[in-house]
Amino acid sequence: MSNExxxxxxxxxxxxxMWICASEDTYFEEELVAAQIDxxxxxxxxxxxxxxxxxxxxxxxxxxxxLNTIFExxxxxxSIAKSTAQLLAFPVxxxxxxxxxxxxxxxxxxKFSLNPHPFNKKEHTLIFVMANxxxxxxxxxxxxxxxxxxxxxxxxxxFEIMMILALxxxxxxxxxxxxxILIKPKNIVWPGLLSTTALTGVLxxxxxxxxxxxxxxxxxxxxxxxxxxxxxxxxxxxxxxLFPALSYFSFPCWINPANRVVNQIFGVSSGMxxxxxxxxxxxxxxxxxxxxxxxxAIANVAVALVFWVYVxxxxxxxxxxxxxxxxPFQSSEIFDNTGNVYNVSRILGEDSSFQLDVAxxxxxxxxxxxxxYALNTFALxxxxxxSLIVWVALEHSDVLWRAMRKPWDTFSGLISPKQSEQxxxxxADVPVWWYGISLALGLFFAIFAIEFWNLDLRWYGVLFAFLxxxxxxxxxxxxxxxxxxxxxxxxxxxxxGGFLWNGKPLANNWFVGLGYTTILNGLSxxxxxxxxxxxxxSPGSVFLTQxxxxxxxxIGQVAVINWALGxxxxxxxxxxxNGFSCPFSRTDFNTSIIWGAIGPQxxxxxxxxxxxxFCLLILGGVLPVLVFLLRRRYPDSxxxxxxxxxxxxxxxxxxxxxxxxxxxxxxxGLVFGFYIRRNFNSxxxxxxxxxxxALDSSVSxxxxxxxxxxxxxxxxxxxxxxGTEVHKNTCDYQGCPRLSLSPNETI
Numbered sequence: 001m002s003n004e005x006x007x008x009x010x011x012x013x014x015x016x017x018m019w020i021c022a023s024e025d026t027y028f029e030e031e032l033v034a035a036q037i038d039x040x041x042x043x044x045x046x047x048x049x050x051x052x053x054x055x056x057x058x059x060x061x062x063x064x065x066x067l068n069t070i071f072e073x074x075x076x077x078x079s080i081a082k083s084t085a086q087l088l089a090f091p092v093x094x095x096x097x098x099x100x101x102x103x104x105x106x107x108x109x110x111k112f113s114l115n116p117h118p119f120n121k122k123e124h125t126l127i128f129v130m131a132n133x134x135x136x137x138x139x140x141x142x143x144x145x146x147x148x149x150x151x152x153x154x155x156x157x158x159f160e161i162m163m164i165l166a167l168x169x170x171x172x173x174x175x176x177x178x179x180x181i182l183i184k185p186k187n188i189v190w191p192g193l194l195s196t197t198a199l200t201g202v203l204x205x206x207x208x209x210x211x212x213x214x215x216x217x218x219x220x221x222x223x224x225x226x227x228x229x230x231x232x233x234x235x236x237x238x239x240x241x242l243f244p245a246l247s248y249f250s251f252p253c254w255i256n257p258a259n260r261v262v263n264q265i266f267g268v269s270s271g272m273x274x275x276x277x278x279x280x281x282x283x284x285x286x287x288x289x290x291x292x293x294x295x296x297a298i299a300n301v302a303v304a305l306v307f308w309v310y311v312x313x314x315x316x317x318x319x320x321x322x323x324x325x326x327x328p329f330q331s332s333e334i335f336d337n338t339g340n341v342y343n344v345s346r347i348l349g350e351d352s353s354f355q356l357d358v359a360x361x362x363x364x365x366x367x368x369x370x371x372x373y374a375l376n377t378f379a380l381x382x383x384x385x386x387s388l389i390v391w392v393a394l395e396h397s398d399v400l401w402r403a404m405r406k407p408w409d410t411f412s413g414l415i416s417p418k419q420s421e422q423x424x425x426x427x428a429d430v431p432v433w434w435y436g437i438s439l440a441l442g443l444f445f446a447i448f449a450i451e452f453w454n455l456d457l458r459w460y461g462v463l464f465a466f467l468x469x470x471x472x473x474x475x476x477x478x479x480x481x482x483x484x485x486x487x488x489x490x491x492x493x494x495x496x497g498g499f500l501w502n503g504k505p506l507a508n509n510w511f512v513g514l515g516y517t518t519i520l521n522g523l524s525x526x527x528x529x530x531x532x533x534x535x536x537x538s539p540g541s542v543f544l545t546q547x548x549x550x551x552x553x554x555i556g557q558v559a560v561i562n563w564a565l566g567x568x569x570x571x572x573x574x575x576x577x578n579g580f581s582c583p584f585s586r587t588d589f590n591t592s593i594i595w596g597a598i599g600p601q602x603x604x605x606x607x608x609x610x611x612x613x614f615c616l617l618i619l620g621g622v623l624p625v626l627v628f629l630l631r632r633r634y635p636d637s638x639x640x641x642x643x644x645x646x647x648x649x650x651x652x653x654x655x656x657x658x659x660x661x662x663x664x665x666x667x668x669g670l671v672f673g674f675y676i677r678r679n680f681n682s683x684x685x686x687x688x689x690x691x692x693x694a695l696d697s698s699v700s701x702x703x704x705x706x707x708x709x710x711x712x713x714x715x716x717x718x719x720x721x722x723g724t725e726v727h728k729n730t731c732d733y734q735g736c737p738r739l740s741l742s743p744n745e746t747i
Contacts, residue, residue: 276663
């Protein structure tokens with residue numbers, strides 16, 4: 001894009017004097033300009049599927065998959081971000097350019113060149129895609145660890161490979177079948193990709209970014225990236241290791257550490273975080289990078305934060321609704337009637353089936369949740385489910401109706417895939433039946449594994465979980481594709497699984513995996529497909545690359561998990577060496593026990609008080625209708641920016657995220673996405689996404705180095721001073737409740 005285009009866009013914005021509207025074509029053009037996405041293929045004639053891409057991509061994927069899998073089991077956890085792989089792959093590829101000769105190799109009539117042309121953006125993008133698939137291990141690792149270690153159900157490599165492969169393939173098919181409505185439309189930008197494209201642009205163009213016309217900012221995008229990356233890399237050592245109090249910057253709690261009300265209001269660990277201050281980018285970007293989220297989406301979530309956390313949750317807490325006053329304002333834990341963390345082992349039978357012992361449960365305690373846990377994880381999650389269905393029916397019924405009325409347009413590839421005239425890669429287009437085969441294989445693997453290894457879920461449970469994923473994949477992915485925010489449906493799967501397989505927590509575990517993890521996998525595949533479309537990479541090349549990423553991710557996770565369970569002493573216990581206590585898997589195991597063993601019938605019983613949470617189903621169904629009518633009645637008002645699923649489900653990271661995370665995220669996002677974009681548009685177009693990419697990649701790389709050099713070696717154990725302890729010596733950090741129980745008193 002030229003400077004003239006940028007100036008014309010700025011002129012139009014000034015003349016209209018209105019903030020960003022996602023329905024305007026100029027908005028999307030401006031997004032692409034800022035993210036360095038060229039609508040023209042400037043690398044036409046160059047290949048994407050080169051030997052260089054395969055070697056670098058496979059090596060990085062194997063290493064990253066192994067490291068992310070092993071450190072998923074550790075506390076504190078560390079992970080290699082996909083932006084780190086994107087950054088490190090570039091110098092390796094440049095060394096290949098310089099050192100590898102351009103020899104042509106022939107193998108049984110098939111020939112390829114070792115170094116056909118300089119490393120290009122298409123190759124770089126496919127390396128990123130392969131890494132993105134294999135690096136994401138969070139949900140699948142937990143499923144296997146829970147079954148093997150906590151449930152004690154040993155099934156061997158066959159089951160593990162088939163089930164993980166099934167989760168990948170079903171999500172892959174969701175993505176491929178919905179390409180025409182989620183990937184191909186130009187107005188669905190997928191803002192989460194824009195920092196990726198910005199980093200790709202500065203790496204490959206070395207200063208080719210459009211420079212700011214502000215007079216004081218004349219440096220290139222590449223130079224800006226290098227400065228921010230270096231500064232952020234060294235700064236992150238302060239909040240992450242040397243001065244952690246900068247990360248939890250709740251100075252009112254430091255001044256009065258024993259005052260419970262002060263700590264509950266201003267606390268950033270267990271409080272509401274009314275003063276969202278932090279000097280740690282990882283805290284600001286805990287939900288997602290605020291520089292990548294449209295301001296209308298941030299505004300919806302910010303209003304939700306004020307209303308649901310600062311007003312509703314606070315009022316319920318100080319009115320002691322559901323006895324929450326005896327618990328911390330916020331926590332990821334569940335509690336018993338003494339205000340202590342719930343001991344799940346006290347309600348299970350003596351055998352190894354993990355069945356609920358009703359007598360033990362009745363003699364021990366009901367389950368009690370902190371107010372933010374009950375409100376966000378359950379009440380608003382239930383309301384979000386209803387709102388998603390009604391919202392799609394009202395706002396996007398035309399898209400679904402066209403798909404049903406014109407199946408030939410949607411599934412034209414079933415008969416004959418179209419070949420791209422500009423493509424130089426094999427299999428230029430991908431017919432939909434390829435994804436149909438993927439779906440069939442995924443369902444076959446899942447059903448065969450469940451039945452052959454005699455798990456509690458059974459074959460009809462697999463099909464029902466698939467149906468849930470199919471229903472919610474489109475609305476969940478559409479919200480992420482337009483707002484870069486994930487709305488979860490995990491709790492819905494937990495509740496449904498608990499009703500259908502009451503007393504069978506292992507069935508609940510895999511029902512959630514097949515119903516929710518497949519959505520997350522499919523969302524990731526769709527995002528990668530959209531990224532490749534920006535760089536004019538043929539769908540056939542993307543399909544093949546994603547298949548290789550699936551294979552690496554499946555085999556890599558299973559191999560590393562089995563190695564870790566057999567070689568790390570005390571793994572998944574409190575006595576584990578080097579902190580390999582499997583914290584995420586243990587939390588999910590407790591959740592499976594609650595919903596699978598205790599069951600929703602007991603959890604939502606009249607005595608527990610949580611039955612009223614289901615009333616929010618009505619709210620979730622009614623709100624989208626009201627907003628839809630108001631938008632039609634007042635088309636030019638602010639109602640056109642209201643998104644009910646985001647208002648209800650945008651806070652789904654709370655807990656473990658806090659008001660401080662969302663508050664600082666919203667402030668930074670609105671400052672850059674609205675104020676700077678409107679008043680310093682040339683700077684924003686030149687540097688906004690480059691800034692986001694530099695911050696994300698530098699923090700990820702710094703965190704990895706700090707972990708291996710400081711925490712893994714044990715050096716951090718001997719380092720202590722005021723800046724490492726002040727935030728810990730507060731009621732906020734210790735989770736003090738508002739009300740106290742005497743030693744023999746119960747809730």
